[in-house]
Ligand SMILES: Nc1ncnc2c1ncn2[C@@H]1O[C@H](COP(=O)(O)OP(=O)(O)OP(=O)(O)O)[C@@H](O)[C@H]1O
């Protein structure tokens with residue numbers, strides 16, 4: 001059965017929705033950030049601080065390439081993964097990609113409400129967070145929009161679950 005990739009900015013709902021889709025379809029749910037943390041034995045913040053972003057992007061590239069078509073996985077990808085190397089091409093060759101296109105002001109509110117410490121590129125203490133989210137979204141949009149399906153931010157989870165069968 002085809003893999004399903006959820007792509008989008010941090011806090012766009014990839015994990016929340018991904019787990020629900022996996023439960024519904026009886027697929028396995030995986031999160032590429034968690035795989036990397038497990039393999040490295042350290043947090044993403046530590047990886048960025050000690051080994052740099054390029055190292056992290058290479059780890060993402062490698063993890064992604066362990067996925068084969070027909071693995072029956074729901075994959076929550078790291079927020080930046082689609083935008084590095086030729087990952088978007090690999091994603092679309094090995095599954096159906098779904099971009100959760102949530103407006104930046106909504107992402108911002110979610111980030112402030114659920115402050116996380118393992119997000120080196122998005123410190124909730126950064127007074128420029130909203131602006132940097134906007135900039136990053138604009139840079140990434142051309143990659144994210146290569147997804148097979150673009151889900152507008154206002155779409156309910158139930159609606160997405162209803163339609164996922166069509167997209168497969
Ligand atoms: N459709 C939604 N409506 C309202 N809140 C939501 C929705 N989807 C997710 N959230 C909330 O937004 C926050 C981020 O969601 P989630 O962790 O699923 O996003 P993510 O894309 O996996 O983010 P990350 O990049 O941190 O892994 C969570 O607190 C979640 O409860």
Ligand SMILES: O=C(O)C1=C[C@@H](O)[C@@H](O)[C@H](O)C1
Pocket residue numbers: 009010033044077078079080081118119120121
């Ligand atoms: O948007 C990003 O570039 C990132 C998002 C997270 O999922 C992690 O993959 C990491 O913090 C980088």
Ligand SMILES: [Mg+2]
Pocket residue numbers: 014015016031076
């Ligand atoms: Mg997540």
